[in-house]
Structures are given as C-alpha cells and as structure tokens.
C-alpha cells in the first residue's frame with residue numbers, strides 16, 4: 246500500500262470573489278518527486294501557500310502526514326520544509342546565523358546536521374559572510390539548506406532552480422532524488438517543462454487554478470500520447486486517405502513526408518502498416534514517438550477550447 | 562519550551578542590527594556628556610551664597626507679580642509666580658539648596674532622557690513585525706511548527722525586553738555617571754513641591770526618581786503596544802514610527818487644541834506623560850490622577866494588543 250504524505254482534497258482559494266485555486270485535489274506518495282507545473286499565474290504558489298498555512302484555505306482540506314493543516318497546524322508543520330517563492334533571508338546576518346535562526350526553533354537539529362547541510366548545498370566558502378553579499382543562486386542554496394535542516398519528510402520547493410547555475414541544478418536534482426529514495430516526498434513547482442520532466446516522478450498540470458491532469462513521467466505510458474510516424478516514399482495524402490477509409494476515427498496528420506497517427510498499441514501499428522502496404526504505398530520507416538511533456542503542456546495550456554477537451558476525461 | 566528559542570531568535574535579530582548599538586550608545590554618551598559639561602562649565606563655588614540668590618529671586622518675582630496683577634495678566638502666570646515665591650521662601654527657611662548636586666539629583670534632572678528611549682523603542686517596535694513583511698522573511702518564519710500567536714508573542718516580549726533593558730542600562734549609567742561626578746550620597750536629599758492645595762512640601766528625591774523609573778516602564782509598554790499594533794496593521798515601519806512619535810510628542814499640542822472637550826481625558830494623548838503626575842505640577846489637565854491615567858493606559862494597551870493578535874492570526878501572508 247502506498248502511503249500518502251501530502252493530500253489536497255478539493256482545495257479552493259478565493260480572494261475577493263475571484264477563484265484563484267479551484268477544487269484542487271492530489272496526493273503525494275511517500276518517496277516521490279511530485280511536480281506542480283503550470284504557466285505564470287496558474288496558482289502554484291497560491292497552492293503552496295495554503296499547504297504551509299501562509300494563507301487561509303477557503304474550502305477543502307490539506308493533510309500533511311494525515312494531519313489537517315487547518316486544525317492542527319503545529320503538528321502538521323513539524324516535518325515540513327519549504328521554500329515559498331524566493332527564499333527571503335536576513336540580509337544583515339551571515340548565512341550561518343540565518344541557518345541558526347531556523348535550527349534553533351526546529352526539533353532535533355544538531356551541529357553536525359547544520360554542517361552537513363551547508364556542505365550539501367556547497368556554501369561552506371561563504372557561510373560566514375553576510376547574506377547581503379550573496380548572489381541569487383547562493384541565496385537559493387541557503388534557502389534549500391534551511392528547508393532541509395530538520396530532515397523533513399515533506400519538502401516543498403517553489404521554483405527551486407530559480408537562479409541556480411547548471412551545476413547547481415544538476416546537484417539539486419540528484420540530491421532530491423536521493424532524498425526521495427530515502428522516503429522523502431518532494432513537491433516542486435515550476436513552469437520549466439524540461440526540468441520537471443527530468444526531475445519528477447509525477448507532474449500535475451495546473452491552469453487557471455484547476456487541475457488539468459496528472460502525468461506519470463515515464464517513457465511511453467499513456468497510449469493517447471504515443472504518435473506513430475510512418476515515413477512514406479510517395480504520396481502522403483494518398484496514404485492518409487487509405488487509412489482514414491479503413492478507420493474513420495483515426496486522428497491523422499501530415500508532417501512533410503510523414504504520416505502521423507495518434508494511436509495505439511503494437512497491434513494497430515502492424516495493422517495500419519499492412520493496410521498501407523496492401524494499397525501499394527511504400528513505407529520506408531515506422532517510428533513511435535511519445536509526446537514530450539513540453540508538447541503536452543503547451544497543448545493543454547494554450548489558450549482556446551482544447552484545454553477543456555483534455556480536462557474533461559481527467560475530471561470524470 | 563522551544564518557544565524560548567523563538568524569543569532568543571528575536572533578541573538576536575534586534576542585536577544584529579547596528580542601529581541597536583547606537584540606540585544604546587547615544588543615551589550613554591549624552592549622560593556622560595552632560596555631566597562632563599556641567600563639571601567643566603559651572604563654577605561650583607558660584608552658588609555658595611544660594612540663600613542670597615534666592616532672596617533676590619523672590620524680590621524679582623514679587624515685583625513681577627505686582628505688575629502682572631495690575632495689568633490683569635494671565636492667571637496661570639500669576640499662579641506660577643506665587644508658587645515660585647513660596648517654594649523659594651521654604652527653601653531658605655528649611656535650608657534646602659536647589660543647587661546641591663548628588664547622583665540622585667542628577668537622575669532627576671536627566672529624567673527627560675526617557676523621551677529619547679521612547680523614540681528608540683518606537684523604532685524597534687515599529688520595525689520588528691513590519692520589516693519581516695517588507696523583506697519577505699515573515700514567510701520563512703511562519704511556516705515553522707508554531708502557531709502564529711506564539712511567533713507574535715515572541716516578538717512582543719523581545720521588544721518589551723529590549724525596551725526595559727535599555728531603560729535599565731540608562732538608569733544605571735545615569736546613577737554611575739552622576740555618582741562619579743557628584744558623589745553617590747544624597748539618598749535623603751529632598752526637593753520642594755507645591756501640592757494641590759497650594760501647600761509647600763518637602764519630598765525625597767529618590768522617591769521621585771523611583772516613581773519616574775516605574776512609570777517609564779508603563780509608558781514604554783504602551784508605546785511598544787501602539788507601535789506594534791500599527792506596524793502589524795499597516796505592515797509599514799514608517800507609518801508605525803510616525804504615529805507612535807506623533808502620539809508621544811504631539812500629545813501636548815492635541816490636548817491644547819481639544820482641552821475644552823470633556824472626553825479628552827480618555828484619549829491616549831492626555832495620558833502619555835505620567836511623570837508630570839508624580840508631583841502634579843505643570844499639569845495640563847487637572848482632572849488626571851496617576852491611578853486614572855494608568856487605568857486608561859492599561860485599557861488601551863489591552864485593546865491594542867487584542868487587535869494586533871487578532872489581525873496577525875488571520876492575515877493572508879503574501880509577502
């Protein structure tokens with residue numbers, strides 16, 4: 246049985262009559278990296294603020310380790326570490342003293358742990374400098390350090406790679422994976438698709454405060470998202486005609502000299518190929534392509550009707 | 562138990578700011594400066610014939626009194642002159658030199674320095690909540706496993722602690738500097754006051770000094786609560802500092818403008834300067850008494866704190 250460390254049930258936020266987060270539900274499993282993906286203004290940060298109790302929840306429930314955030318805030322927050330938007334630190338103190346601020350008030354943070362975390366985010370060289378001398382990336386690192394201090398089992402990072410250099414992003418990704426392997430649930434938000442694809446196990450796509458869908462990040466999972474490209478030597482339009490005559494429900498598209506079919510399992514691929522061959526069409530290559538998360542994301546969040554089309558099956 | 566570490570944190574934050582050290586240093590420098598200046602500039606033998614001086618003063622006052630009466634002058638001025646004459650006469654009779662200086666006298670003279678302390682405390686109290694909002698650090702603090710009221714309470718207690726500590730430092734410094742400059746004696750030294758009935762009385766200076774110390778604790782608490790409330794409501798340190806300073810300094814002006822209104826005695830302005838009530842001299846509003854003022858202040862403080870905590874508890878933090 247999978248354990249859920251963070252659960253949102255129909256969480257809604259309304260500010261002055263405007264619904265910013267609308268009936269959002271999802272559960273994060275123990276040891277998974279869960280992504281919140283959405284365009285600017287989708288409501289990612291608002292959702293995170295509700296989870297950590299910075300703003301009130303208009304409707305719905307948030308459970309952290311099965312504790313209701315609204316009813317039992319102190320217990321719920323004990324094993325949560327978070328960065329909400331940019332980590333804001335005390336400029337007039339050193340990085341170390343900033344960390345000490347949080348180390349002091351969180352349970353069971355030892356001196357070894359503090360040193361360990363500093364080393365982890367690679368800030369040893371500057372930890373005794375005033376934070377006002379830090380670069381954006383250094384602040385982000387310190388922010389990550391404070392979120393990790395008390396070994397949270399729910400780690401929530403809002404745009405954690407913001408300001409990090411490639412090495413920093415790479416290190417963070419590896420470290421988050423390590424944490425997840427050891428049972429920590431990690432929630433990251435971002436509008437950077439490629440990054441989410443590399444980092445997360447599952448991604449929730451959010452738009453206008455609503456859940457569009459939740460995707461497992463694997464190579465080729467859902468049939469819907471697999472496209473088969475038939476390389477045709479000859480008349481592509483004729484090939485398209487052949488297939489649509491055979492099955493009118495097929496979604497077909499022509500790109501250059503490729504006929505792209507949205508489908509389907511191996512059996513249909515073989516079948517389609519046979520139809521083409523029988524019609525005397527030269528198929529010089531067949532390729533399966535999974536839609537990248539980026540393609541899916543753009544497709545789903547682009548303005549216009551098909552957002553809702555995609556959203557409907559998820560909500561059923 | 563862990564709540565104490567919240568308090569430690571706030572304390573550390575206050576003392577990590579450079580300005581805090583100036584706030585402590587400035588009053589101490591003033592205390593030393595005044596004593597040194599006084600020592601260097603005044604001739605200690607100048608007032609050896611203080612009785613003759615006072616007699617001369619009395620003569621001058623009497624003359625002024627006659628003139629004023631003839632011209633149907635200001636009643637307040639007449640009263641003041643009469644009181645001066647009486648006090649000086651009493652001083653000569655009872656051999657109480659107004660020029661005798663000890664550390665206690667110095668502490669009494671330096672009592673107005675409490676305004677400066679009030680000012681600095683307003684700055685700290687006005688900043689401690691709002692600066693965390695303006696810098697955004699509040700969200701890093703609020704996501705900890707502590708209810709909001711605990712976090713706010715730690716800030717309140719830290720500010721009060723700072724205010725009281727600063728006041729104590731100033732008191733001890735004044736006593737020490739005064740003692741080194743004028744000697745530590747004078748515990749039985751008296752001064753002259755005119756009580757309400759127009760009677761002239763002798764009072765111990767130490768009594769005044771300690772009453773003033775105690776009352777300043779009350780005033781500081783009110784100032785902290787006020788500044789704290791505005792800082793929390795408006796999330797702006799400048800508004801908080803402005804309003805609190807206005808209450809503290811412009812109080813007299815407001816009272817003058819509104820003195821014929823009956824409800825003036827229930828305002829914060831009218832009750833902010835408790836030390837004038839110790840002897841009841843130069844009191845603007847005659848109806849005020851210490852117990853009354855303290856009660857009014859206590860009610861205001863409670864209400865202000867209640868508002869602060871309620872608002873803070875419910876606020877959506879978007880910093």
Ligand SMILES: Nc1ncnc2c1ncn2[C@@H]1O[C@H](COP(=O)(O)OP(=O)(O)OP(=O)(O)O)[C@@H](O)[C@H]1O
Nearest residue numbers: 260265283284285286287288289290291292436879
């Ligand atoms: N206090 C508020 N009053 C009104 N609208 C608000 C308020 N706070 C946020 N919003 C709106 O809510 C929406 C979601 O904002 P949010 O910060 O959650 O987006 P986000 O997904 O984190 O975006 P980004 O990728 O830019 O960080 C935005 O359209 C924003 O304008």
Ligand SMILES: [Mg+2]
Nearest residue numbers: 289290330403
């Ligand atoms: Mg955001």
